[in-house]
Amino acid sequence: MIELADVRVRLGEREVLRGVSATLAERRIGVIGANGSGKSTLARLFNGLALPTTGTVTVLGHDTRRQAAKIRRRVGFLFTDPDAQIVMPTVAEDVAFSLRRHKLPAEEVRDRVAAVLERHGLAGHADHPAHQLSGGQKQLLALCSVLVLEPEILIMDEPTTLLDLRHSRLVAEHLRVLPQQVVVVTHDLSLLADFDRVLVLDDGRVVADAPPDEAIGHYRGLMA
Numbered sequence: 199m200i201e202l203a204d205v206r207v208r209l210g211e212r213e214v215l216r217g218v219s220a221t222l223a224e225r226r227i228g229v230i231g232a233n234g235s236g237k238s239t240l241a242r243l244f245n246g247l248a249l250p251t252t253g254t255v256t257v258l259g260h261d262t263r264r265q266a267a268k269i270r271r272r273v274g275f276l277f278t279d280p281d282a283q284i285v286m287p288t289v290a291e292d293v294a295f296s297l298r299r300h301k302l303p304a305e306e307v308r309d310r311v312a313a314v315l316e317r318h319g320l321a322g323h324a325d326h327p328a329h330q331l332s333g334g335q336k337q338l339l340a341l342c343s344v345l346v347l348e349p350e351i352l353i354m355d356e357p358t359t360l361l362d363l364r365h366s367r368l369v370a371e372h373l374r375v376l377p378q379q380v381v382v383v384t385h386d387l388s389l390l391a392d393f394d395r396v397l398v399l400d401d402g403r404v405v406a407d408a409p410p411d412e413a414i415g416h417y418r419g420l421m422a
């Protein structure tokens with residue numbers, strides 16, 4: 199559950215979010231809007247990567263301004279560019295690296311890494327160099343590195359932007375079966391077809407908040 203109460207975010211001279219209020223409880227939530235409308239900034243508020251200048255963001259009952267560390271342990275964030283998230287030489291090591299602070303027995307780390315790689319079709323690549331994976335496989339690896347931490351909420355910032363149609367579909371399929379609440383910022387409107395709710399941002403404000411068809415229709419109108 200994510201709650202925003204009259205959230206404003208000022209970055210330098212610019213007010214990037216201008217009074218956003220919403221209670222986000224649905225399982226699949228999309229965020230769309232023009233370039234520069236504030237979508238990434240909004241997504242970054244959800245796990246305390248960005249903080250409101252005024253107003254409050256409450257995630258899983260915690261104020262992000264006061265308990266960002268606690269929230270970050272429960273809210274996973276997937277960046278657009280998986281290369282920004284891949285830090286270790288091999289696929290399995292990269293996923294295991296996410297668990298480094300959990301002080302788990304080596305065997306449990308091995309099992310959890312193997313299970314998440316298996317679930318996302320990367321088991322055969324466990325010992326391969328992470329940077330030699332294809333763009334789509336890298337995106338799945340970044341997803342595995344977030345999911346191995348078993349977050350309660352997953353935030354994805356344009357997860358399919360760098361992917362071809364086949365890999366975009368793969369990510370969409372994975373998205374469909376994830377048990378977590380997922381919030382996805384995207385320009386890939388087809389990804390949102392079966393979502394519960396879509397917010398449309400325009401110049402720092404939510405100008406539509408509706409089921410996908412209606413929200414996408416509103417967005418197309420804005421862009422016309």
Ligand SMILES: Nc1ncnc2c1ncn2[C@@H]1O[C@H](COP(=O)(O)OP(=O)(O)OP(=O)(O)O)[C@@H](O)[C@H]1O
Nearest residue numbers: 209210211212214232233234235236237238239240
């Ligand atoms: N550190 C900063 N200082 C000043 N302005 C910033 C800063 N970071 C972002 N902005 C501005 O804030 C606005 C919103 O940026 P944001 O990345 O949230 O938009 P977006 O909707 O995700 O855009 P896109 O679709 O292009 O990724 C943009 O005009 C951007 O230039």
